[in-house]
Amino acid sequence: MKVRALRIGMDVSPSLGTDRRREFPINVGHEYLVYTVACIFEKGEYHGLTLYGVEDEFGRLIPVPSGLFEITDPRASRFWVVTSDEGSFYMRPREFVDNEYLSDDIHEDLPGARATLQEIKARLEAEGLE
Numbered sequence: 001m002k003v004r005a006l007r008i009g010m011d012v013s014p015s016l017g018t019d020r021r022r023e024f025p026i027n028v029g030h031e032y033l034v035y036t037v038a039c040i041f042e043k044g045e046y047h048g049l050t051l052y053g054v055e056d057e058f059g060r061l062i063p064v065p066s067g068l069f070e071i072t073d074p075r076a077s078r079f080w081v082v083t084s085d086e087g088s089f090y091m092r093p094r095e096f097v098d099n100e101y102l103s104d105d106i107h108e109d110l111p112g113a114r115a116t117l118q119e120i121k122a123r124l125e126a127e128g129l130e
Contacts, residue, residue, distance in 0.1 A: 001034040001076060003052060003069035010067055024064045025056050031072055033124055035061055036092035060107045079123055093120050
């Protein structure tokens with residue numbers, strides 16, 4: 001699945017008195033490979049939103065509301081595993097199910113986490129060429 005960024009900001013649910021308006025570190029017009037899809041139903045900042053896990057310019061996996069994108073390749077990945085937790089719904093590669101902290105580990109650049117992300121990326125990109 002691939003998406004193209006249409007804008008960088010939108011209103012989200014306020015959390016702990018924060019401003020509703022949020023901007024995300026994505027580039028308008030850029031096409032992104034979608035690593036994960038999360039439909040969030042538990043209370044919090046992203047309550048009621050669908051989030052795409054995309055890679056930012058620093059190689060970090062970031063959750064971004066789907067409303068900021070248009071879908072350019074609608075094919076769901078055969079590598080995604082469907083799970084649910086506390087009423088929320090997720091589609092993501094097995095590595096994210098086996099290690100619930102993998103996104104955090106990638107963001108913190110822990111040993112092996114970036115390599116795991118690159119392996120996932122290679123699989124998803126190759127799948128997109130089929």
